[in-house]
Amino acid sequence: MAAGRRGSPWLSLIAVAFGLFMVGLDGSVVSIANPEIGRDLGASTAELQWVTNSYLLALAAALILGGKLGDRFGRRRYYLIGVAGFTVASVAIGLAGSIEGVIAFRAAQGLFGALLMPNTLGILRAVFPPKKFGMAVGIWAMVSSVSTALGPIVGGLLVQHVNWESVFYINAPIGVIALVFSALVLAESKNSTGRHKFDVAGVLLLAAGLLVLVFGVVKGETWGWTAGSTIGTIVAGLLILALFGWYETRQEHPLLPMRLFRSPALTIGAVITAINFFTLLGSIFYIMLYLQNVRGYTPVMAGVLTLPLSLASVVASPLGAALTDRFGPRLTMPLGMVLQGAASLGLLGLGTDSSYHAMWPSFIGLGLGVGMVMAASSEAIVGNAPIKDAGVAGGLQATMLQIGGALGTSVLISLISSKVGATLAGSLTGAGVPAPMAQGLSEAKDAVSMGVAPVSADMTDAVRAAVVDGAGTAFMNGVHVAALVAAVICFAGAIVAVAGIRRGTPAHQ
Incomplete structure (x- = not known):
């Protein structure tokens, strides 16, 4: 290939899109495959x-390290290592044959994903001129949004018509294409700071802090959010991260330069990224439960019905990038947050038998909000970091995205679960289930929190219908609480963005 093509901005964008697509797709297909993995390998709910x-813990712990390694030793090199490792780990998951093997190789996937993801933005920051970077980020955000949204459809088709292993094997051809194309077109870029020690203590402190924090979040639903173990674990994670921040200010060559946070746009962009994925992943989780378990749609059909969400994000990502280029993130970040907040409020009208007309406007609102915020926050974080720190900034964005997603699914499902526990017996009796039976069935609140009605073969048709009706009502009560909380957080994010980002904040510094 001609030397002139190596380092071409648009060819580089296509190259990193392959890797990004693979990671995004993988993140959302697994939720569809999980029930089948459990049945095939005899896994418990905890193991699933x-x-x-x-995957989440390994990814969150290593993302900033992945960006730093790319900045210092070569973004192309670590992107290619990430793609190769992610592809091999994907195939290994399908071949594992045990739930322990699946879990171990999923952690490996997370580590290689952490080398891949932040360096996609770092590579783009190095090859695109500042005026074109916003549009490149818009397309980057679009690829990320589309791959995440396509996951349930692709996963549903593969699980339904092939097997759960194929959900992971699909990464092999994508990974090979990504490797070959990237090796040909990507130019190496790095910002070496000469001969100095690598910040090993910073790596260990950051990894430990993120591991403990995310572990506390993902276990909060099981332990209970007010339990001492949950609060203690989350506080311990935050204290380790605070110690990391203090330690980094005293290093000549820190892992995460604290000077980055002097930019209000970058700092608020990081917070808004977390809120964005808190709302997106949490909402998709309970929407999928609603469509499949309450409404009875197949996984494929549930994916098709949520297509407006992914299509809207496709439109909104480049639009958000163009608006951010023109007016700065002070307009687009709050606008995206308000769209997501309004979409979440729209879901308050959902019932157990709502027509599709009651759903699709909220799906479109969520997609528009997500795409707009993805473009604006990527621009605010990576665009406001010096080019030498582009990989680290990309790692920071990806870390906030993962923490937000982990919080969204854990917190919103926990809210649904607690509301179901409080209202299930009353909903069942209100639907016509005899009170003693309703009290007994209230023990099945975990199943109802997933949208599954606790019916059994020995029930009469009338009782079965009443149980389905009452359980559906209790689940929707939980969904309404989750949607309201998501809306309030989005509106709060919009206020923070308007108040915190100065008028006329430049897109690049």
């Missing part, structure tokens, strides 16, 4: 949670 959590 670790299929997701081992």
Whole structure:
């Protein structure tokens, strides 16, 4: 290939899009495959949670390190290592044959994903001129949004018509194409700071803090959010992260330069990224439960019905990038947050038998909000960091995205669960289930929190219908609480963005 093509901005964008697409797709197909993995490998619910959590913990702990390694030793090199490792780990999951093997290789996937993801933005920051960077980020955000939204459809088709292993094997051809194309077109870029010690203590402190924090979040639902173990674990994680922040200010060559946070746009962009994925992943989680378990749609159909969300994010990402280029993140970040907040309020009208007309406007609002915020926050974080710290900034954004997503699914599902526990017996009796039976069935609140009605073969048709009706009502009560909390957090995020980002904040510094 001609030397002139190596380092071409648009070819570089296509190259990193392959890796980004693979990671985004993988993140959301697993939720569809989990029930089948559990049945095939005889896994407990707790073990299935670790299929997701081992990946999440490894990814969150290593993202900023992945960006730093790329900045110092070569972004192309670490992107390629990430793609190769992620591809091999994906195939290994399908071949594992045991739930322990699946969990271990999912953690490996997370570590390689942490080398891949932040360096996608670092590579783009290095090859695109500042005036074109916003549009590149818009397309980056679009690829990320589309791959995440396509996951349930692709996963549903593969699980339904092939097997759960194929959900992971699909990464092999994508990974090979990404490796070959990237090796040909990507130019190496790095910002070496000469001969100095690598910040090993910073790496260990950051990894420990993020591991403890995310572990506390993902276990909060099981332990209870007010339990001493949950609060203690989360506080311990925050204290370790505070110690990390203090330690970094005393280093000549820190892992995460604290000077980055002098930019209000970057700091608020990081917070808004977390809120964005808190709302997106938490909402998609309970929407999928609603469509499949309450309404009875197949996984494929549930994916098709949520297509407006992914299509809207496709439109909103480049639009958000263009608006951010023109007016700065002070307009687009709050606008995206308000759209997501309004979409969440729209879900308050959902019932157990709502028509599709009651759903799609909220799906579109969520997609528009997500795409707009993704473009604006990527621009605010990576665009406001010096080019030498582009990988670290990309790692910071990806870390906030993962923590927000982990909080969203854990907190919103926990809210649904607690509301179901409080209202299930009353909902069942209100639907016509005899009071003694309703009290007995209230023990099945965990199943109802997932949208599953606790019916059994020995029930009469009338009682079965009443149980389905009452359980559906209790689940929707929980969904309404979750949607309201998400809306309030989005509106609070919009206020923070308007108040904190100065008027006329430049898109690049």
